[in-house]
Amino acid sequence: MENQTQKKPRILCLHGFRTSGEILKKLIGRLPETVLEKLDLVFLDAPFPAGGKSDVEGIFDPPYYEWWQSNKDYTEYTNFEECLAYVEDYMIKNGPFDGVLGFSMGAMLAAAMPGMQAEGVTLTKVPKIKFLIIISGAKLGGSKFAAPKLAANAFSSPITCPSLHFIGETDFLKPDGTALLDSFVDPVVINHSKGHTVPRLDGKPLETMLSFIEKIQMIP
Template sequence: MAEIRAPGKPRILCLHGFRTSAKILETQIHKWPESVLEKLDLVFLDAPYPSTGTSGVEGIFDPPYFEWFQFQVLQDHTEYQNFEECIAYIEDFMVQNGPFDGLLGFSQGAALSAALPGMQEEGSTLTKVPKIKFVIIISGAKIGGSKYSAPRLAANAFLAPIKCSSLHVIGEHDFQKTEGLALIESFVDPLVIHHPKGHTVPRLDDQSLKIAHNFIEKILKLATT
């Protein structure tokens, strides 16, 4: 049964990181102040596949843990498993529980969130749902990054500039920092929050909170159009 949409709030599908869960991302996001959260209708989704290995959050957050798709770096390319099935799973959820205005993702979920608008624009996926109006990318990167190949379905996701509004959250000590900075260049209308931490959902200091509020004002207008 579809959840009731909160009136006047942008409805956002939230995609968690590799080998974590919807509950974990919800806990992480709720470090953000109520002045941000009260304006957003956040829906958290577990990835379709149980973790196939050790989770980086074991001992910090309780299981179960999930992953969106699997990958293996080979000598000259990257091999992906279940990527197309993952995209179909997300689209089915959006059909049944939407409409969604935008996406929020952390880590592996951020890579998906960043790629999906371009994939939708070229007509390779998300053809059954309204156009994605904005994305919030936390510790993100292009799928495959700068060194490895992308899945076939996402191969053209960044050929054209991504026109939807975007907010990028990048940590000074995040191992994804370089890839996250490169990702910004693919978006035509990015706002960026820099924080001093690593690969995490950070708390928002005064400067970050101002940027977040500016972005929310922008997407509030988009959600009503």
């Protein structure tokens, strides 16, 4: 039993739009050591170089990447299938992974993964995703974003795997992140006062995260 509680869940971390794995690593590094020491975090760069200006230019160094491309009103997507194949290939070669953490665009992808996996349209060659950590997320196929074809049914059934959702009071994606909760059976939520970012945690939010980690450590 001792071993079971000490297990470090291995987590694939997916960064935001036109940023990088290295940038997300810096943002996640703001979380307390009491959180970080319990997790085995692996940061992946998206497959495509940024197709335009990055919002983090001047704050974080390039290179910047994006997971897929879409038109301005998010009704048409390109390279979404290639993105999923790339992620699955990485998981096969570097896994197994227990769960997925996503921020922003990476969180949109992460949130859709268990549903797409259950449907058998992707991630068929890797173990079932056991949990999600969604930071500043939104739903593909929600109010702002149409769903790419492969993700069309990702939310047709409630998602049962444990999920932790960070929702920022001043985040422009707050309404979408809140709406996303309806797709999960028993979502755990950390509300914070910041915007579209990874917040520093203390007090009650930190307790919430530590108890979520305790829960996922027990998943066989």
